[in-house]
Amino acid sequence: MSGSGQPWAARFMPRTVKEIVDNEVAIGEFIRWVKSWEKGPPEKRAAFLHGPPGVGKTTTVVAIANDFEFDLLEVNASDTRTGRRLNEVIGRAATQSLTVFGRRRMILLDELEGVSGREDEGGIAAIVSIIKETRSPVVLVATSATEGWEEKFGPLREISLQIEFGPIPFSDIVSRLRSMAKDVGVSVDDEAMELIAERSKGDMRSAVNDFEAVARGKQHVSAVDLDWLGERDRQAYTPEVLSRIFSAKTVREARQALSSAFITYDDLFEWINENLPLVLDDPADLDEGLEALARADIHEGRTKRTQEFRLLKYMFNEMTGGVAMSRHLSEGSVALKQVRSRLAGLGYLPSAFTISETPDGILVRPVRYLGNDWGRVNSSLKGLGGSWTRGEGFWVIPYFRPPQIVWRYRATWHSRRVRKSVSERVAAKCHISTAEAIRDVIPFIKVMIENEEMEDKIAGWLELKKSEIKWLRS
């Protein structure tokens, strides 16, 4: 099949606007604006497409340029950061409406969030002057997930047509993945499909990438294959942020790390929570650090209850500075110890592997060919977030791991749903709360249904489905 070597995100990218199903309103608005150029430059000579990552902003521009036969000059704004460079690359193009071959031209400035208002002086100003003079449509694309972006692009937003893209609905991601699965000939469990769609949070690109990562070269994909799937772009920088927080010498330093994070403070809180015991291995430090996090949680609770957002800063101080200042005697070598003890647990002598600490994580290289034993070492190290590097022949175990609690919620999503529906029925039938049902009654039901006759009666009485009986039996 042609194109089968490409990444799936590229292979299945819509080529024409008809293939794009979501964000109809935004796309309609954009098409109207592009068409308005037929009568000469309109009042707003730039369109500013913004929205969360992976929802089809750039794809839309490329597809429409294709459909309306524009020559697209694509500039990645983050690669071309200064005003002077921008002018060199697109300044001239902007003042000519046609290419040398007589085709109309469209200028796309992608990844605008890479242009920083302050540091790259002149960057934003250069774009503003290009827009004022352009004779070709200029399309600006920015991801609006980063903090403070609205201020930063203020001058640009005033002179351009604002078009907002929203996240892709869950069901559309699922149906897209289904049709891809059919094309590549992979059968995928519903649960796995829904988990991929759910974790993407409306980001089609990351859903497709995740899907490719777990499905490529396979005939069948189930939920267990999703273990340890990286959380992609959104978390690319988080380990760095964590290491800055845990090694901060001042509260100020720790707080600054927080504002440099690309994830929400909520998510970062969970990252800190997950990794704190790996860093604070001294019991007194651990107690102090978790006390700081517990206090952070209380400040957050008060903020939410009172809606007094000035209280939130105390939460931030505790979860960053409070945690950083808890480190007194800890060696921070839990991850290394865990690796050693896992390998010892599998019956290996320390000399069977060379273990080294690198900036990317702990590197574990087998001294001898492992043969059939590779599988069990791999699954043990995978439990610590490790991954095998195929060409190199070693595992890398990261120092920080993504919040397992989040993953756990996702992995148990199906069984929690079953539990909820069973406990609600038990609660209604027995005139109790769902918490009581889970705590006081369901444990007994689990014993009762081991008896076949009783199982029939109880299943009938509670109208249990097969999957629910299976859950009660597990």
Add this chain to the structure above:
Amino acid sequence: MSDGMWAEKYRPQTLADIVNQVEIVSRLCHFVEVRNLPHLLFVGPAGVGKTTAILALARDLYGPQYRSFILELNASDERGIDVIREKVKSFARTAAIQGGVSFKILIMDEADSLTSAAQHALRRTMEIYTKTCRFCLIGNYSENIIEPIQSRCSIFRFGPLNEADMKRRIRTMAQKENVELLDEGLDAIYESSKGDLRKATNLLQAAAATKGGIVDDMAIYGVLGHVSPKKVREMIDLGLRGDFLGAREVLRSLLIDEGLAAEDILRMVYSEVLRLNVAEQWKVKLSDAIGEVDYRLTQGSRPEIQLSALLAKLVLAGEEMGR
């Protein structure tokens, strides 16, 4: 007739069927005779017949169609007092005319789990709808119900079932279900259920399920071994031995996989800690730490973090004990 769980199958349907709580039943029968009743507050431990009594009263009052005239809410399952108020509003808006009674009955279980602010809001709702709706609030302790609500209700205190009543009921059920119940089995049921008839009945039924119809004390202890939360003890032991990550793993499986409420986990931790084989002063210290976490659960928004902080205290305590 419900055939599934015996606790429901043998739940008394009318006030006359209730054999224990004689005082309470006779007063409730009086309300049925005069076809009127005040707001009610039923307090007492689990499984002693509070919900049974109000359901039986409703059936006696309204007849077999009683379900149309009552609304059962469980405060711990409702999302906030505003949702409760809305439900009360739409339920109480229309008056009931049935059997010479012109009001409906709203049953609010676990009313003592409502915050005092929510209870004050509930009190106003009670006043607004007094004409068309009587409230029956149910809880474990009357101290947790605000004074203004208490003063507007007739309070009924349900005690645990006494040994004779409890054993008679369990024996009757066993006979009807053709279960061979030995005396040791019955003693074990009574000992481990402490007057909670629902638990006793569930024990009987689960034991009957496992042992081919013969229920002795071993069968009962076998069931108790299955249903008691061993994981809580395991979590505490791991913490005291210094394995924080292991303990946290168990905590997460209790919270997420098993879906236990943080308050319930904490309650189990508390009773396990009192039974620990450690110096008494440590029990005091740990109890104090648990008390702090218990309060913080109401203040914060992440139960997992508050319970993790407690596990860190266990690790620290374990280390200091070892010195």
